[in-house]
Amino acid sequence: EVQLLDSGGGLVQPGGSLRLSCAASGFTFSSYVMTWVRQAPGKGLEWVSSIFGNGDSIYYADSVKGRFTISRDNSKNTVFLQMNNLRAEDTAVYYCAKDRYSGAAFDVWGRGTMVTVSS
């Protein structure tokens, strides 16, 4: 069964850091683009960052560029999101998602991990 297990969320003060992880299973991890999407409380979905299978292409939303870093360890089937200099507006549920094999869409999602930035 294809699964994504995202973790690492929590409560952090403004200016603080967190590292999210997403452990994948059931597919050839290194062959797929992996993405982080977030959803602020009561709001819609916002794309955050994507990383290609071999890690050579990486994209960030302008809202997180320079503060967040996406990476992956294909030997451990895991994708990470290092979040630094966190702001209140980063408060959201963060989902990791896998690209569909064909078709530009996200076909498998993690259950989400909540990040709360507050003093």
Add this chain to the structure above:
Amino acid sequence: EIVLTQSPGTLSLSPGERATLSCRASQSLSTYLAWYQQKPGQAPRLLIYDASNRDTGIPTRFSGSGSGTDFTLTISSLEPEDFGIYYCQQRYKWPPAFGQGTRLEIK
């Protein structure tokens, strides 16, 4: 940057009725548009990719159409479990973008 605009904001229909949801893009996407359903407390679920292809296991009452800048998700005969928020999403160009969502309420 491509902007997706969904309409209507909220749709209130009864079981058995037909639902039509719209997504309009600020520039042409060819057919690189996907639709997702999200229920409270759950992750989004992929329904349609490449504008008109149902993902694995998606019931046939869900269908997608359109190309270029105008796209439609149709639910032919609503079931009670179809309530939730529906999002369109493009990956024709980076950065990917989601529409703001259409809330589907079941009467």
